[in-house]
Amino acid sequence: MTDSYDLVIRGTVLLEGAFRPAQVAIVGDSVVRISDAADEDLEGAEVRVLADDELLLPGIVDTHVHINEPGRTEWEGFATATRAAAAGGVTTLIDMPLNSIxxxxxxxxxxxxxAAAAEGSAVDVGFWGGAVPDSLGTLEQLWDAGVFGFKAFLSPSGVDEFPHLSREQLFQALEEIAGFGGLLIVHAEDPAVLDRSANDGGVNYPHFVESRPPEAELDAIRSVIDGVRATGARAHILHLSSAAALPMLAAARAEGLPITVETCPHYLSLDEEHIPDGATQYKCCPPIRDAANQDALWQGLLDGTIDFIVTDHSPSTAERKFAGDGDFQVAWGGIAGLQLGLPAVWTAARSRGIPLERVVGWMSTATAAFAGLDGKGAIVEGGRADVVVFAPEAPLHVDAAKLLHRNPVSAYDGKDLRGVVRSTYLAGRIVDPTSDAHPGRLLSRS
Structure with a gap:
């Protein structure tokens, strides 16, 4: 075959869950041909031959990102967040309905x-809607407008304009969403447990963890399961921190209930025992727990109880992140990890003997399927040409000041990771994360 293509990438490619030598031919924004014939050189206007230490992966799809624009753009914005995403191999993200105003x-x-996202997004961006007390009864309008689902908190969110749902309102939201086939995604911590566990704060990290115990997640997840059982609605548990909830979730899924679960890089790669006093860059809610809990989360991924991994990129200004001079109760909670999600998870997986194929499955294939993003999450003929050149054994020393999200704060600052994103292609074109180009599209639920 002598066809000429816009771009041909030759090298080791992740195809159908396994790495093998191949050539990927791209025309426009799509992969049009995949050839593994060693004696055939496809012709292209541009040909990229991967180095011996490089692999070609599908672009990462991150369905849990807080961009905060408009209203709190000093915390983060579409330009900075999406550039960080591209630098980290993320080609698609879905923005949370808070903390924007x-x-x-x-x-x-x-x-x-x-409108804010259209002014400068380096990667493709979709949007979650919010389920708060005042929006109940009107959710279908947002669904018809193209949001991918609805986020709800079961405990205070931290911002006044996004109040949490009571247990009764949770059931009301699930019943409403079931009526039009939507999806509720839930920050599952129970406020009664949090109230009982509240303490005087301070710089000691284990003391902070005690204020947000596993029981808070367990009680809230139990309420979600009860609501799904009663209504038949689809629900998703966000940022699972406590592995103690896994048996309950596994039982619910065995029952046939439509519940999915995610966890995050910081829960899989950081642990309580290595967080110093006063290091509030590690604060998030629910919190990073101990190493035994982390081991159990990895097992939950391996056995399929946890469906996928997303960053929950939730940045703020340095002033807010370090407010209180190391007091974990005062500082803002959230981990800024959009640029580092892939190398952080891969580094932790590699140390456990878990292959990169599984990591990509959890961070790209499964997340794309969850969001219904056809043509993303895998390198296939006819699919979107969102691909990443990744050097899995290259060392990566994290310097927070050099990361591309808006504020130079990171729980990974100073860490030595493995895996470097050498190039990110969006719709067949290389993305320069340091430029002012805005090749990203605004996505609606199909």
């Missing part, structure tokens, strides 16, 4: 958010 709890607010 206004939050994405109405069609009008969604249009404000879309």
């Amino acid at each position: 206004p939050p994405t709890i109405s069609v009008a607010a969604l249009e404000v958010k879309r």
Whole structure:
């Protein structure tokens, strides 16, 4: 075959869950041919031959990102977040409905958010809507406008404009969402448990963990399971921190309930025992727990109880992140990890003998399927040409000051990781994360 293509990439490629030598031919924004014939050189206007230490992966799909624009753009914004995403191999992200002002709890607010994203996104961006007490009864309007689902908190969110749902309101939201086939994604911590566990704070990290015990997650997840059983709605548990919930979730899925689960890089690669006093860059809610809990989360991924991994990129200004001079109760909670999700997870997986193929499955293939993003999450003929050149054994020393998200704060600062993203291609074109180019599209649920 003598066809000429816009771009041909030759090297070791992740195809159908396994790495093998191949050539990937791209025309426009799509992969049009994959050839593993060693004696055939496909012709292209541009040909990229991967180095011996490089692999070609599908672009990472991160369905849990807080961009905070408009309203709190000093915390993060679409330009900075999406450049960091591209530098980290993320080609698609879905933005959370908070902490922007206004939050994405109405069609009008969604249009404000879309207008902000349209001004400068380096990767493809979709949007979650919000389920708060005042938006109940109107969720289908947002669904019809193209959001991928609805986020709810079961405990205070930390911002006044996004209040949490009571248990009764959770059931109301699930019943409403079941009526039009939507999806509720839930920050599952129980406020009654948090109230009982509250302490005087301070710089000691284990003392902070005690204020947000596993029981808070267990009680909240139990409420979600009860609601799904009663209504038949689809629900998703966000940022699972406590492995103690895994048997309950496994039982619910064995029952046939439509519940999915995610966890995050910081829970899989950082642990309580190595967090110094006063190091509030590690604060997140629910918290990073101990090493035994981390081992159990990895087992939950391996046995399929946990479906996938997303970053929950949740940055703030340095002033807020370090407020209180090391007091974990005062500092803002959230881990800024969008650029480092892939290398952080891969480094931890590699140390456990877990192959890169599984990591990509959890961070790209499964997340794309969860969001219904056809043509993403795998390198296939007819699929979107969102691909990443990754050097899995290259060392990566993290310097927070050199990361591309807006504020130079990172729980990974000073860490030595493995895996470097050498290039990110979006729709067949290389993305320069340091440029002002805005090749990203705004996505709607199909």
